[in-house]
Amino acid sequence: MYDSGKIITGLIIFVLFVTFPIWYNHGDAGAVPKVELPKDAKECVLPADQMRSEHMQLLNQWRDTVLRTADRSFDVKIGDKEYQKSLMNTCMQCHSSKKKFCDQCHAYASVSPYCWDCHLAPVE
Amino acid sequence: MDKKRRDFLKIAGVSTLAGLGGTAVVDRLVSGTSPVQSRAAKEVDLGHDGGHEAVTQGHGAGEEVAKSGNRLGMIIDLRKFRENPALGDKVVEACHSTHNVPDFPDKKDVIKWTWLTEYENVFTEHSHYHKDRATLDNEVLVMCNHCDNPPCVRACPTRATFKNKDGIVAMDYHRCIGCRFCMAACPYGMRSFNWRDPRAGLDMNKINREFPTRMRGVVEKCNFCAERVGLGKQPACVEACGDSKALIFGNLNDPESEIRKVLKANYTIQRKPSLGTHPSVFYIV
Numbered sequence: 001m002y003d004s005g006k007i008i009t010g011l012i013i014f015v016l017f018v019t020f021p022i023w024y025n026h027g028d029a030g031a032v033p034k035v036e037l038p039k040d041a042k043e044c045v046l047p048a049d050q051m052r053s054e055h056m057q058l059l060n061q062w063r064d065t066v067l068r069t070a071d072r073s074f075d076v077k078i079g080d081k082e083y084q085k086s087l088m089n090t091c092m093q094c095h096s097s098k099k100k101f102c103d104q105c106h107a108y109a110s111v112s113p114y115c116w117d118c119h120l121a122p123v124e
Numbered sequence: 125m126d127k128k129r130r131d132f133l134k135i136a137g138v139s140t141l142a143g144l145g146g147t148a149v150v151d152r153l154v155s156g157t158s159p160v161q162s163r164a165a166k167e168v169d170l171g172h173d174g175g176h177e178a179v180t181q182g183h184g185a186g187e188e189v190a191k192s193g194n195r196l197g198m199i200i201d202l203r204k205f206r207e208n209p210a211l212g213d214k215v216v217e218a219c220h221s222t223h224n225v226p227d228f229p230d231k232k233d234v235i236k237w238t239w240l241t242e243y244e245n246v247f248t249e250h251s252h253y254h255k256d257r258a259t260l261d262n263e264v265l266v267m268c269n270h271c272d273n274p275p276c277v278r279a280c281p282t283r284a285t286f287k288n289k290d291g292i293v294a295m296d297y298h299r300c301i302g303c304r305f306c307m308a309a310c311p312y313g314m315r316s317f318n319w320r321d322p323r324a325g326l327d328m329n330k331i332n333r334e335f336p337t338r339m340r341g342v343v344e345k346c347n348f349c350a351e352r353v354g355l356g357k358q359p360a361c362v363e364a365c366g367d368s369k370a371l372i373f374g375n376l377n378d379p380e381s382e383i384r385k386v387l388k389a390n391y392t393i394q395r396k397p398s399l400g401t402h403p404s405v406f407y408i409v
Contacts (some may be wrong), residue, residue: 069303072354117339
């Protein structure tokens, strides 16, 4: 082909540019985010790995149950205490620092949930 | 042969029209209400009134529509508000501080869930001619009427405002897209839109940390303290009145409730009754 030198050089540079995120970190995904767990509580609503994968759906279910079916009962059992289905009044009572808990993983995963536009994060 | 075919076609045509249109007409005549209300009235309990008002349904939209489930309502006794002029502001302050309602200086940005306004603005279908001194001098407390046939719920394109099982017209701020159709639909003007970020109008050190704020771009209004009522408490405004009984809150569908007893004993009026919204807020003037 004509100008094959320029074309092939250009293609190689393009491929390197496009696959930049893959080779730049040498396959290292970065440090696992370190979340600060609450000191006084040992268990959560669900087991930790289940919470990690499902807390978004759980919060949505709570929202629909509380708002749409007007069920504000204290039916979340953690240990032997009963709590309401509430982000602000249940979750954030134990996980009392949004910056050291919620934001650690959310920043790593580049996720910005809009919960905090309305729901009040604990005072830090 | 042709004559018989013609007769057949005539009879077929007329009976098709009767079948399509007639059943709908007959249904409406029998229930005496619009389709929305007749759906709600499906489980009418006629036993409560001792059979005397057993022909309730036939009288049209003037009577109670749904007697199934809870229907929370409120009586605002304006006589008590006139006796105690500071009570109105106390009630508004209790509501707004419990629910983190922002306070903006510019009148166009104002958010209010309950407030005091002139009699003339509240009862538009009544005469304002040669009113007495007490009516002219004193203001009336207004809030969302939590109608039984709410126009705002019909207008909402996302069902962000909906009637919950307790009869409260509730707001789901997660779903609100801020189109303000509900504000246009509300005949009483009880809804406010967040033109600005509400946290700019709040002192973040003095807010109620058990209740969220809202965000810019949603419509908000009185919610009959659904979060308190769900736990068996009285609404913040009712609690602020203390023992004065200026606000009486309860279940309109429970004939033994205090609110029903007060309604039976006092003459009450409602706002814009001819619109057919069936508000749940009553006023003792």
